[in-house]
Amino acid sequence: MAPLTLCCSTPDYLTPQEQQFRMEYEPSSMQLDDDASRSPMPSPRAQKRPRPLKVLPAGRPPIPRLRDVQPPMPRNPYLVRADDDNHVFQASQSCLNRGNYSRYHWDYHQEAELGHGNFSKVYRSVHRLTGVAYAIKTNRNPIMTLQARNMWLNEMQALAAVQPHPNIVGLYDAWFEPGGDAEQAFLKLELCSESMRDVFKRLGQVKEADVLDMLRQMASALKRIHELGMVHLDIKPDNIYLAVSGHTASTSSSSGLVYKLGDFGLAAGPAGQRAGTSEGDSKYLAPEALKSRDFLSSGFADRLDIFALGAAAYELLRGSELPKNGQLYHDIRNGKIFLPSVSGRVVALLKKMMAPEPQNRPTADNLLRLLTEKFSVQGSAHKDSQQGMNTSQ
Structure with a gap:
């Protein structure tokens, strides 16, 4: 009988010193190829059965699965300095x-x-x-x-x-x-009650005291916006809302109403950057926006909002919608405002806000100061009457 010769590339036994040597210098030699060194396959009984999937009630969305990696955070260009153009x-x-x-x-x-x-x-x-x-x-x-x-x-x-x-x-x-x-x-x-467009449709004509109160609060909002170098570019009755405070606009005193400006979809940034190309509603568009496409770089971009706010107030006091074109459309942009049922000082204020040249219009800060100083007597009277009504209740 011929002697049995072992031809295994891997010895049956390795001393601890040899194992350490092969792990450090010959890592590939430590791979065991014989079937005996492999883990035996578990029997079917030893295998765990998969858990059944939970069925959610009808109409209920599935549980969310979050990403392992957080998404990138974009830089907000409105929160940086006006002279930083790297955003x-x-x-x-x-x-x-x-x-x-x-x-x-x-x-x-x-x-x-x-x-x-x-x-x-x-x-x-x-x-x-x-x-x-x-x-x-x-x-x-x-x-x-x-x-x-x-x-x-x-x-x-x-x-x-x-x-x-x-x-x-x-x-x-x-x-x-x-x-x-x-x-x-x-x-x-924030949930608001109604817009000034809804009030306009319901009343037909808004009282002078209500419009002055709205102008004062909108001037405060524009002051905040313009201080950041922003321009709203879409001021109109549709985007001016009444806060939910238990009060509704009516033909009586407007004291106690809080007006809020919304819809910043057309807002332009400090350096004139914007994501869209629309100039806003043509009924409230200033004349300089009709003459040039570079109206945001004229140095008086904030006066576009002043004109639009004046046009919105003019529409509410007028009792009918402003035209989109025609002779009356151009007359309004030439400073021709006719409001026979409104006091002369309010008409003068609107003419100043809607002056044909943007440099002749007041800034939001000056407009707020003007409304607070020259129109504060009527506003305080409304406030006193409202406080008296609340006390009696």
Whole structure:
């Protein structure tokens, strides 16, 4: 019988010194190839059965799965100095994986639509845990392009930069939600009662005292906006709201009403940067915006908001909507204002706010001071009457 010869490349036994040597200098030689060194396969009985998946109740969205890596945080250009031109709009990403999970539908119960525009819708939504109602603004059409996304990001950042202010709609949160190849934007806003457009439609003509009170509070809001080097570019009765405070605008005294400015979708930054190209509603557009496309770099960009605010007040006092074109449209921009039922000093104020040349219009700070000093007597009388009414109650 021939002797048995062992031809194994790996010895049957290695001393501890040899094992240490091979681990340090020959790591590949420590790989065991024999079947006996491998772990035996567990029997079918030893294998654990997979747990059944939990089936959520009908109508309830699945539990969210968060990303392991946090999304990038874009820089807010409205929170930097006006002379810093290194900031750019960046596209932030949602912190949620793509799927059928919606933070909005998970956290909020949508009750009713409050209004809509060309690009957005606003819903009254109640937070499921706290029961507090908010105004949730979202886009009407899916966000498919970077330009559309930057427009929503611009509104989020501009509105966040001016917080908090008693005459600006409060912003509590903002986020994007992915959905296939598109995105959905959400802004969690302060819930207001109605806009001045609603008041205008209901009353037909707003009283002079109410308009003066609105002008004073809007001048305070514009002062805050212009101090940051921003321009709103979309001031009109549709974007001026009444706060929910138990009061509604009526033909009586307007004392106690709080007006708030909203919709910063067209806001322009300190260096004139903007995400969109629209100049705003033509009915409230200043004449210099019709003459040149470079109206934001003229040095009087803030006077665009002053003209628009004056035009909005003129419409409320006039009792009918302003024209979009025609001879009357150009007469208004030439300083021809006719309000026979309004006092002369209010007409003079509107003519100053809507002066054809932007340098002849007051700044927001000067307008606020003018309304506080020269129109404070009537306002204090309204305040005293309101306090007396509250005392009697």
